[in-house]
Amino acid sequence: MSERQDVVVAGGGYVGLSLALALKAADPGLSVAVVEPKPPAALRRDGRASAVASAARAMLDRLGVWSSIAPAAQPITEMVVTDSRVGDAVRPVFLTFGGALEDGTPFAHMVPNAAMVGALLDAAMATGIGLIAPDSVSSFETGPGATRLTLASGRRIEAGLLVACDGARSRLRDLAGIRTVRWDYGQSGIVTTIAHERPHEGRAEEHFLPSGPFAILPLADDAEGRHRSSLVWSERSDEARRLVEGDDFTFALELERRFGRHLGAVRQAGPRHAYPLGLTLARDWVRPRFALCGDAAHGIHPIAGQGLNIGFRDAAALAEVLIEARRLGQDVGAFDVLERYQLWRRYDAFEMGMVTDVLNRLFSNDLTPIRLIRDIGLGLVDRLPGLKRRFIREAAGIGGDMPRLLRGEAI
Amino acid sequence: MSAAPASTVDDAEIRRFSAMAAEWWNPAGKFRPLHKFNPVRLGYIKQEVSARFGRDAQAPDAFAGLSLLDIGCGGGLLSEPMARLGASVVGADASETNIEVARLHAAEAGLAIDYRATTAEDLAASGATFDVVLAMEIVEHVADVGLFVSTVAGMVRPGGLLIMATLNRTLKSYALAIVGAEYVLRWLPRGTHDWRKFLTPAELSRHIEASGLTVIDRVGVVYDPLRDRWSRNARDLDVNYMLLAQRG
Numbered sequence: 280m281s282e283r284q285d286v287v288v289a290g291g292g293y294v295g296l297s298l299a300l301a302l303k304a305a306d307p308g309l310s311v312a313v314v315e316p317k318p319p320a321a322l323r324r325d326g327r328a329s330a331v332a333s334a335a336r337a338m339l340d341r342l343g344v345w346s347s348i349a350p351a352a353q354p355i356t357e358m359v360v361t362d363s364r365v366g367d368a369v370r371p372v373f374l375t376f377g378g379a380l381e382d383g384t385p386f387a388h389m390v391p392n393a394a395m396v397g398a399l400l401d402a403a404m405a406t407g408i409g410l411i412a413p414d415s416v417s418s419f420e421t422g423p424g425a426t427r428l429t430l431a432s433g434r435r436i437e438a439g440l441l442v443a444c445d446g447a448r449s450r451l452r453d454l455a456g457i458r459t460v461r462w463d464y465g466q467s468g469i470v471t472t473i474a475h476e477r478p479h480e481g482r483a484e485e486h487f488l489p490s491g492p493f494a495i496l497p498l499a500d501d502a503e504g505r506h507r508s509s510l511v512w513s514e515r516s517d518e519a520r521r522l523v524e525g526d527d528f529t530f531a532l533e534l535e536r537r538f539g540r541h542l543g544a545v546r547q548a549g550p551r552h553a554y555p556l557g558l559t560l561a562r563d564w565v566r567p568r569f570a571l572c573g574d575a576a577h578g579i580h581p582i583a584g585q586g587l588n589i590g591f592r593d594a595a596a597l598a599e600v601l602i603e604a605r606r607l608g609q610d611v612g613a614f615d616v617l618e619r620y621q622l623w624r625r626y627d628a629f630e631m632g633m634v635t636d637v638l639n640r641l642f643s644n645d646l647t648p649i650r651l652i653r654d655i656g657l658g659l660v661d662r663l664p665g666l667k668r669r670f671i672r673e674a675a676g677i678g679g680d681m682p683r684l685l686r687g688e689a690i
Numbered sequence: 691m692s693a694a695p696a697s698t699v700d701d702a703e704i705r706r707f708s709a710m711a712a713e714w715w716n717p718a719g720k721f722r723p724l725h726k727f728n729p730v731r732l733g734y735i736k737q738e739v740s741a742r743f744g745r746d747a748q749a750p751d752a753f754a755g756l757s758l759l760d761i762g763c764g765g766g767l768l769s770e771p772m773a774r775l776g777a778s779v780v781g782a783d784a785s786e787t788n789i790e791v792a793r794l795h796a797a798e799a800g801l802a803i804d805y806r807a808t809t810a811e812d813l814a815a816s817g818a819t820f821d822v823v824l825a826m827e828i829v830e831h832v833a834d835v836g837l838f839v840s841t842v843a844g845m846v847r848p849g850g851l852l853i854m855a856t857l858n859r860t861l862k863s864y865a866l867a868i869v870g871a872e873y874v875l876r877w878l879p880r881g882t883h884d885w886r887k888f889l890t891p892a893e894l895s896r897h898i899e900a901s902g903l904t905v906i907d908r909v910g911v912v913y914d915p916l917r918d919r920w921s922r923n924a925r926d927l928d929v930n931y932m933l934l935a936q937r938g
Contacts, residue, residue, distance in 0.1 A: 613717060
């Protein structure tokens with residue numbers, strides 16, 4: 280007889296781990312396993328950082344991991360948006376946001392992925408979640424009482440539900456026969472960490488350059504006390520490849536042209552990677568005994584920094600739907616149960632995908648009339664306190680039909 | 691040969707449901723309305739049984755150790771959740787086909803449920819008694835309401851509960867449950883329900899109280915077409931409703 284699990288989560292990133300943890304915390308009687316292709320040590324070495332919105336932080340707090348992430352987290356205390364060309368000596372500031380919500384908490388933190396995933400892994404181990412790594416789900420066959428998984432190692436598992444948290448290029452989504460709506464922006468996001476002379480004072484900057492948005496996001500100082508920021512730099516894909524694969528000197532030069540000198544001398548303090556940017560939206564989120572969660576359901580443009588936050592929103596909503604079903608004695612893999620999750624999340628993610636798409640098209644542009652329109656728009660937002668508050672709340676991930684965990688409540 | 695014993699089973703009704711039995715477990719199929727309806731009645735059962743038996747209504751195993759009868763269990767849409775919550779469940783249905791479907795499905799789900807193709811009378815005659823008896827969406831299909839209610843009520847142990855769900859006999863229920871559900875929306879096959887057999891809450895309560903139980907709660911169930919969801923409503927018992935009764 281093969282092993283039986285109530286829920287198998289494919290993908291041990293922050294979405295998969297937080298889903299597993301949320302389920303196990305609410306119902307210790309539920310058997311949950313996470314299957315991850317990378318060895319756990321590699322997950323703890325991820326050099327990237329993510330913007331964690333206030334609502335996502337509340338969820339991490341509720342899951343008991345925020346306290347171990349907090350020392351590495353940098354609150355974003357101010358956000359500046361400019362519209363400029365690369366060569367502009369002075370970048371007119373169109374929009375500034377104080378980085379706090381009405382209650383004084385920062386609307387977001389920059390968190391190193393390694394710290395976040397590390398804390399989630401530790402908590403998952405402590406609550407009795409089975410971590411199967413390195414291994415991956417190579418095939419599955421959905422029967423009436425369970426879905427039968429075969430892992431790459433040959434291990435077999437019967438699962439009540441398989442949740443694919445395996446990223447924007449989800450293989451399990453394809454195996455489930457779920458089609459996507461997708462388009463490629465012809466842009467890539469260059470991601471790296473830089474060190475700079477002067478402290479950033481918790482200020483995040485987003486410069487809308489003609490080739491795409493260029494964001495500087497504040498990181499906590501490293502162990503040697505160096506001031507650091509995370510860069511997300513969009514360029515046309517061919518240009519991005521040239522920059523990432525080229526020599527350090529060219530990269531440093533191009534970096535300085537865009538970054539400016541306001542934080543003093545700048546140098547690279549981490550490896551650089553380029554990720555092709557595209558919009559991928561799954562047409563369906565669920566099948567019997569199968570659900571998509573996080574980027575597997577929606578890979579969106581990082582322009583508004585919302586990818587991670589809607590991923591947490593999915594995890595919180597799915598956990599809530601499944602736990603509610605368990606409390607009623609329902610089968611967690613039943614299609615009508617999973618449909619509630621799809622109904623709750625699919626439109627929201629679609630809307631976010633469209634908004635980020637329009638923002639990107641509007642801002643990755645150098646045509647004078649379009650610049651004029653968007654600058655008037657940004658200027659207006661800056662002068663209308665109500666609208667601005669609304670934007671801050673959106674960026675903090677607050678609003679809509681929020682899952683309980685994102686409100687900081689138990690399921 | 692002696693004459694056939696008094697029975698609450700109506701043969702024509704059984705044939706109609708047997709024909710549909712294979713579809714029981716497809717939430718997108720013919721029984722979609724029942725699958726949609728399931729969470730609201732499960733929620734009520736969970737809440738009330740937990741409250742009366744001192745269990746934690748949030749616990750996924752709140753019914754551990756309770757014996758429960760699901761009379762008119764059909765394909766097992768209620769029996770399976772009750773078993774998952776920890777109850778020892780007897781699922782009874784007069785239709786052999788339904789019981790076969792239910793057994794097959796429970797085996798696939800790995801649930802131990804005692805399914806029996808039998809009638810309420812035969813079960814009662816065997817002397818079986820339970821902490822909880824569920825008679826959901828069944829009384830409107832039986833031939834002799836008085837006999838049926840006294841039979842199921844007789845199987846409730848002292849301190850135990852009887853929960854019944856059915857349709858009220860009002861103009862509104864005619865419009866919604868017959869014209870709406872069977873003719874306009876086609877949720878249910880035509881002829882699923884006979885409006886004349888519907889009982890008002892007062893009529894059903896009289897039958898229950900005549901059987902020695904006390905009706906302790908009644909609640910309406912209403913459909914919200916915008917959210918495609920059913921919910922409880924304490925005041926509107928005009929169409930679907932549930933009654934909770936206890937043996938003192």
